[in-house]
Amino acid sequence: MKKTIFFRGGLLFFFFFGISRWLGIGGRTMESFSSYIVYPFLVVQNIFTDRLKIWSEHRTSYNDLTKELLHRKQQYEDLQKELIQVRSFCNYFENTKDLRSFFERYNHPHAQITSILLKNFDQSHFFIIDKGSSAGIEKNMIAVYKDCLVGRIIEVYPLYSKVVLITDPLSKVASFCSTNGVKGIFEGTGQIKNAVLSYVNPLDEVKQGDIVLSSGEGLIFPRGFGVGKVVHSEKKGIHYSIKIELFLNFTTLDYCTIIPHYTQLIECEKKQGQH
Structure with a gap:
């Protein structure tokens, strides 16, 4: 145009x-x-x-x-x-604040904070954590939260590991009552909140409300970690029926600390050095 x-x-x-x-x-x-x-x-x-x-x-x-x-x-x-x-x-830092203070109480440099990726409470009780052999995790290391036992590493892979919990029916922890030193075996029952204390000498007295700690005997779990408290104690002939209420609620845990099974409290070492 x-x-x-x-x-x-x-x-x-x-x-x-x-x-x-x-x-x-x-x-x-x-x-x-x-x-x-x-x-x-x-x-x-x-x-x-x-x-x-x-x-x-x-x-x-x-x-x-x-x-x-x-x-x-x-x-x-x-x-x-x-x-x-x-x-x-920041969220990780805030949520692991107590666990980081826990580091300061232990004398082993290889303790690691791990995230819990998977929880299973069916027939067997276990966690899957986000660290494996590539991070230095080894079989039979111990999982704890603050000063309480969580479980033990039973399977290790390059990027993750499996922790069997102390609530698992096959878990056993050599333990003792904190007030009078009465010894027994803490056994998981497959329940989240409760366990039992077995193989207690019927001549010993177990008090309700007493705190139960790991004894370190058996060379599996270290000494001095809390597992629960006595909520029921009843003698039945030559046997005891002792019910333990766990300190931890495993359903709400998001993190735990992995330590070697031979780890000891610094306070314990200091006390031993004083005697």
Whole structure:
């Protein structure tokens, strides 16, 4: 369409130019006449040039804005990622505060805080934790939470490990009552909150409310860790029926500390050195 207009305008210009030459119109008059013919083309050219300039500037501005938007979006995603990492670390730091203070009480540098990935309380009771042989975890290491026993490592893989809990029906922990030193075997019953204390001498006295600790005998669990307290004690002939209520609620645990089975309390070592 534009080409047709310019073409017709050009023909019209040359037509009038030829007529003026044929009629013998003077140069001055011809220049004036030509200016009327050329002026519309100059106006159209100016409008077209301005529009093209505006369009070009707008296109450049749009591209710049698009690039800036993508840059800002990437910055937002990076900051969001950092925020998530910081929040996650703060949450981990707060939730493991007590466990980190636990580190200070033990003399072994290889104790590690681990996250619990999976909990099972069906026929067998166990946890799957997020560290394995690649992190230095070994079979028969002990899982604890603060000063309480959780269980023992029975299977180790490169990236995770399996912890059998002291509530498992096959778990046994050599234990003693804290007030009078009465010895027995803490046995899991498959219940989350309760266990029993077996193989107690019927001549010994077991008091309700007494705290039961691991004795370290049997070379499986270290000495001095809490397992529970006596909530029921009854003699039946030559046998005791002793019910233990666990200190820990394993269903709510999210973390635990893994330590070698030979770990001892610093306080215990100091007391032994004083005697």
